[in-house]
Amino acid sequence: MPSRLSDAFRAHPDFTSLQELPDSYAWNQRDDFPCGDAFVTESESVSESVPIIDLNDPNALQGIGYACKTWGVFQVINHGVPTSLLDMVECTSRTLFSLPVQQKLKAARSPDGVSGYGFARISSFFSKLMWSEGFTIVGSPDEHFRQLWPQDYNNYCDVIKEYKEAMKKLAGRLMWLVLGSLGIIAKQDVKWAGPKGDFNEATAALQLNYYPACPDPDRAMGLAAHTDSTLLTILYQNNTSGLQVLKDGARWVTVPPVPGGLVVNVGDLMHILSNGSYQSVLHRAMVNRTRHRLSIAYLYGPPNSVKISPHPKLVGPTHPPLYRPVTWNEYLDTKAKHFNKALSSVRVCVPLNGLVDVNEHNNSVRVG
Ligand SMILES: C=C1C[C@]23C[C@@]1(O)CC[C@H]2[C@@]12CCC[C@@](C)(C(=O)O1)[C@H]2[C@@H]3C(=O)O
Numbered sequence: 295m296p297s298r299l300s301d302a303f304r305a306h307p308d309f310t311s312l313q314e315l316p317d318s319y320a321w322n323q324r325d326d327f328p329c330g331d332a333f334v335t336e337s338e339s340v341s342e343s344v345p346i347i348d349l350n351d352p353n354a355l356q357g358i359g360y361a362c363k364t365w366g367v368f369q370v371i372n373h374g375v376p377t378s379l380l381d382m383v384e385c386t387s388r389t390l391f392s393l394p395v396q397q398k399l400k401a402a403r404s405p406d407g408v409s410g411y412g413f414a415r416i417s418s419f420f421s422k423l424m425w426s427e428g429f430t431i432v433g434s435p436d437e438h439f440r441q442l443w444p445q446d447y448n449n450y451c452d453v454i455k456e457y458k459e460a461m462k463k464l465a466g467r468l469m470w471l472v473l474g475s476l477g478i479i480a481k482q483d484v485k486w487a488g489p490k491g492d493f494n495e496a497t498a499a500l501q502l503n504y505y506p507a508c509p510d511p512d513r514a515m516g517l518a519a520h521t522d523s524t525l526l527t528i529l530y531q532n533n534t535s536g537l538q539v540l541k542d543g544a545r546w547v548t549v550p551p552v553p554g555g556l557v558v559n560v561g562d563l564m565h566i567l568s569n570g571s572y573q574s575v576l577h578r579a580m581v582n583r584t585r586h587r588l589s590i591a592y593l594y595g596p597p598n599s600v601k602i603s604p605h606p607k608l609v610g611p612t613h614p615p616l617y618r619p620v621t622w623n624e625y626l627d628t629k630a631k632h633f634n635k636a637l638s639s640v641r642v643c644v645p646l647n648g649l650v651d652v653n654e655h656n657n658s659v660r661v662g
């Protein structure tokens with residue numbers, strides 16, 4: 295794996311126009327689990343799909359509880375984020391990734407930085423390269439966008455800011471639904487939700503992902519299997535499928551794009567907060583021979599100073615706390631060091647039912 299972004303681009307200045315998949319992008323052990331979009335049991339053929347929750351449905355909370363427990367992921371519709379805003383953020387991302395490589399590299403993420411253009415951070419854990427480009431926005435996009443579009447960065451910044459505002463509002467609403475499904479309903483039970491209970495001090499990063507069409511999609515990997523470090527991640531995907539989630543530690547299930555829908559992932563911090571009741575979902579992105587794919591992930595976490603630990607309401611003599619308290623930054627550092635062992639490295643106790651976190655089903659995700 296080239297150690298720096300510019301080294302990789304020197305090897306393949308514009309990998310998006312390659313006619314053949316270079317060996318450095320060919321994943322030999324990609325198919326660790328079968329594809330379970332439709333599978334056959336002893337008696338029947340079964341197809342299963344990630345639950346779709348209508349936020350206008352009075353039973354949304356129950357649906358979300360079921361989805362978090364059995365899948366660690368669901369899609370939401372009627373979420374209140376205007377389609378026009380989703381279109382604008384998609385268009386901004388496409389414009390960004392269409393810039394010449396040399397221009398994008400002006401906004402490259404620095405080796406110890408968090409924001410900017412580059413490979414997914416998890417790339418360093420794999421020997422093979424991923425067929426994707428990313429752009430991470432933490433805080434204001436102004437500085438990096440000025441480097442990309444010196445003349446007209448303002449409009450692009452406005453779209454990102456408006457999108458982040460809309461996501462923050464939706465994330466706060468989803469937090470109460472997920473917490474409510476765990477039986478945590480009172481504002482005073484989550485002090486860091488703030489006096490209005492609107493999670494105003496929550497923090498977030500926006501990750502724009504671009505997966506160009508690929509000459510050999512069956513051997514390539516867009517984004518390798520991982521869980522997000524977040525409480526929740528809200529993901530917009532364009533109309534090309536590619537996202538897959540691991541179901542029951544056994545099979546990959548595709549999450550097809552639903553027009554106007556948004557995917558919600560349970561992240562590692564929610565796994566901790568729920569004391570292991572809700573598993574963070576292992577997911578990956580596959581690529582396509584003829585179509586490019588775009589996704590925009592809103593990675594949502596607690597305020598910087600807040601330590602997340604198993605919620606007291608979910609802890610008792612038969613349910614000891616499984617994890618020690620951690621801030622998001624501490625956990626991101628742990629993840630940067632231990633990747634898919636991060637959750638087990640903050641675990642203080644083995645669950646009484648012996649169930650492990652999703653990464654432990656899957657130690658094979660580390661290879662290329
Ligand atoms: C807040 C963050 C979560 C993230 C690391 C980051 O600092 C910014 C990028 C995020 C992302 C997006 C792609 C997948 C992921 C595992 C990665 O490599 O970078 C996540 C990180 C995470 O959730 O741990």
Ligand SMILES: O=C(O)CCC(=O)C(=O)O
Nearest residue numbers: 501503522537579589591
């Ligand atoms: O592109 C996708 O569907 C997945 C992106 C993702 O997992 C991420 O940004 O964390």
Ligand SMILES: [Fe+2]
Nearest residue numbers: 520521522577
């Ligand atoms: Fe992710």
